[in-house]
Amino acid sequence: MVVKFVVNSKKRAYKGPPFKRLIDVLRDDFGLTGTKEGCGEGECGACTVLIDGQPVNSCLVPVGQVENCKVETVESLGSSAELHILQKAFLEEGSAQCGFCTPGMLMTSLAWIRNGGSDKSQEIREYLAGNLCRCTGYQHIINAVIGAVREYKKAKARRKGLFLPSPRVSGERAG
Numbered sequence: 266m267v268v269k270f271v272v273n274s275k276k277r278a279y280k281g282p283p284f285k286r287l288i289d290v291l292r293d294d295f296g297l298t299g300t301k302e303g304c305g306e307g308e309c310g311a312c313t314v315l316i317d318g319q320p321v322n323s324c325l326v327p328v329g330q331v332e333n334c335k336v337e338t339v340e341s342l343g344s345s346a347e348l349h350i351l352q353k354a355f356l357e358e359g360s361a362q363c364g365f366c367t368p369g370m371l372m373t374s375l376a377w378i379r380n381g382g383s384d385k386s387q388e389i390r391e392y393l394a395g396n397l398c399r400c401t402g403y404q405h406i407i408n409a410v411i412g413a414v415r416e417y418k419k420a421k422a423r424r425k426g427l428f429l430p431s432p433r434v435s436g437e438r439a440g
């Protein structure tokens with residue numbers, strides 16, 4: 266079977282069993298290894314990607330279900346030369362330790378920001394409740410998202426877009 270969909274603004278066609286998990290197609294067939302597998306059971310959120318703008322656990326989604334959908338992975342965010350507002354905030358707040366949860370945290374946070382989410386700590390905590398982190402104790406992550414929400418709003422007001430340059434980062438992302 267051929268499943269056609271868009272990944273990070275690029276048209277892709279997957280040939281194979283439609284029940285193969287989306288995470289495996291992304292990582293093994295398309296080489297997009299930024300998306301991580303933690304539990305493989307829909308409990309940890311490490312594998313979160315956006316499907317048509319909504320955060321989804323890609324370990325639970327058969328690829329056949331994303332026919333004609335728009336999938337976004339962490340690779341769609343910025344680069345080391347031009348970090349996304351969220352990546353910059355995570356970096357500055359020290360929000361990644363082992364980094365395993367980070368791609369999923371970033372993608373869920375991206376949905377929050379895009380959907381007009383607030384900078385209220387408790388609301389962000391609730392939205393990110395499906396993303397588990399064993400290292401940070403969450404506060405640094407929440408602080409980063411609060412900062413990113415505020416930056417995003419400012420950037421939007423200035424009509425400068427979502428990306429900010431960052432001269433001091435050599436690695437793209439942890440994990």
Ligand code: FES
Nearest residue numbers: 303304305307324
């Ligand atoms: S790996 Fe998908 S939710 Fe844990």
Ligand code: FES
Nearest residue numbers: 362366398399400
């Ligand atoms: S930074 Fe290690 S699991 Fe979150």
